[in-house]
Amino acid sequence: MKKIRLTIEYNGTNYQGWQTQRSGLTIQDIISKMLIGIAKEQIYLTGASRTDAGVHALGQVAVFKTDSRLPADTIRRALNAKLPNDIRVLAAEEVDFEFHPRYRAVKKSYFYLIEKTQKQSVFFQPYAWRIPVDLDIGSMNMAASVFQGEHDFSSFRGSGCGAKTTVRTIFSISLSRHAYLDFMTARMQGDFLIIRIEANAFLRHMARNIVGTLVEVGKGKISSHTVVDILTARDRKLAGPTAPAKGLFLERIFY
């Protein structure tokens, strides 16, 4: 028996998130099914982050135990040969039995993509929230700094969150803007805002609720000075709306 850790990239567009649900296809479902076919035994896959339906990942981490004698990298290649094109196993390695992808994580990094455009390309629309107006980045930066550090994030917790404590530590929130060379038209274009959040862990919808609130600040609908009041009120009703899932990427989990 050994324990194998997978690092997984996926386009979440066509899935009901990572975690197995009562209905709808999830990424965990698909990988588990493929693993059972490869290892020829029952497999239970444990993921590090329960990404929501439509959320993407560049570095989800999951583990499973197996009696299979196949080397980890053989399992990776067998998975990639069977998985649909929107899910890819980047790495597979044997880990010690004590390793747990969620409890052992010391930091998680998510980023969120916002595209300022009147008309979003069908090719990039699954990956960014379209906001057609100018956002006040200065105010958003001021508001973002409020979230840094250890806080009770109850005001930013989605309903149905099963976490025992609502205290989390955000190590950093950074905003950066990017034009990019559109590889299809070979022209510089795009006005992207990337909001990257690094924390020890996230409550349900926390990243999307923080982004939704920052966007309200950027639009001038919420003053950056009141964000501290929203945070300390511990009342979900005061914060901004939940940003759409499609703009969110689980970037990396640090151990």
Next chain:
Amino acid sequence: MKKIRLTIEYNGTNYQGWQTQRSGLTIQDIISKMLIGIAKEQIYLTGASRTDAGVHALGQVAVFKTDSRLPADTIRRALNAKLPNDIRVLAAEEVDFEFHPRYRAVKKSYFYLIEKTQKQSVFFQPYAWRIPVDLDIGSMNMAASVFQGEHDFSSFRGSGCGAKTTVRTIFSISLSRHAYLDFMTARMQGDFLIIRIEANAFLRHMARNIVGTLVEVGKGKISSHTVVDILTARDRKLAGPTAPAKGLFLERIFY
């Protein structure tokens, strides 16, 4: 009664191409259905190019006649409100009844995307053919020049092509390489080759068969000097394989 011209962008990944098929969902099917709902009458939509299953478009053109009194731009907005996110109507305008999207076209531009990478991102894999090896661009350019001008393209015609004549004029084939700023990681990355083909019209699979042949030249499997023999032989068996649909984009139709 009036005639309206639509300019349409789509991600072809999830469709069986433009043209209505015996089975499977097509882009024509979806737009026609939406138009019938909006105009409240039977609508017959005529497209300029029958893009294959999986082929994308930045500027497909289609027309329909209607007795609806709605202005063209109102129809455009109504369509975009109903269409799935991977199909978007960029423009709608009234045209004279003589206008036909295929017969009136004087030039069509397609481009094909090849990504050189050992490991293709799940986010870009629907839009580019992954080729992990170096291609000899010099030889490919020499071979590309053979195709320019008026030729019988029988050697590059896919089976099932219903065209009456196999003579077409290629105005230009150009190859260009691009790195791009990955907007998700804010790093320069990627090694893309874009092959753009402008012609008066295309036979079935002609663009993909030309690309497939150029790639064989780039790999050294076909000598650039033998491409002229392949072209003049009028024998499909001599040319290279059909490049995958997912890398092909109908860029623009000129009138």
